[in-house]
Amino acid sequence: MNGNHGTNHLDAEPVDGDTRYGPDDRIAISLTVNGEKVEAAVSPRLLLSDFLRGDLGLTGTHVGCEHGVCGACTVHLDGVPARSCLTMAVQVDGMEVRTVEGLAGSDGTLHPVQRAFRECHGLQCGFCTPGFLMAVTHLVENEELAETDDGVRAQLAGNLCRCTGYMGIVAATRRAAAEIASKG
Ligand code: FES
Ligand code: FES
16 A cells, blocks of 8 residues: 555545545455455554454454454455554555465365364364454464474463463464465
């Protein structure tokens, strides 16, 4: 997205000649979400988490703390995990967004990380799970997983779980990494 607020993607005139956006202004954005092209006109105040959940119906992305602490809202932006509750929808113009709905295959086959979480009891209530799945998927797909369990816990410290005690999550992360590595 071009940072020039005065000219780029602006569908409405500035308020009274002011260069700031008003509450009714909309900005056109074009992005890819889970492989599908999306075009929308959004308020510059709209959070990416609200855009995904409210506008696109992708409610797999959860919203917990709404201020960047819990990690439940984690998605991938151009392949990098990011807090969708701290990202404005207009910031992802031109980007590739991957949400938890994009992990499973089109035939419903679970991603190895999803399967491992199920098999290793990496979830209980499941509220934190979409964020963990996105964080872990990034680590294992990029072969960045730490060698020790303490290292894995440190890598996942940006995601909070109030149920599991993390043992199942660490075990699931290791199992998924092993499966992905075995398939080369
Ligand atoms: S909802 Fe985004 S970090 Fe908690
Ligand atoms: S499984 Fe309940 S918060 Fe993590």
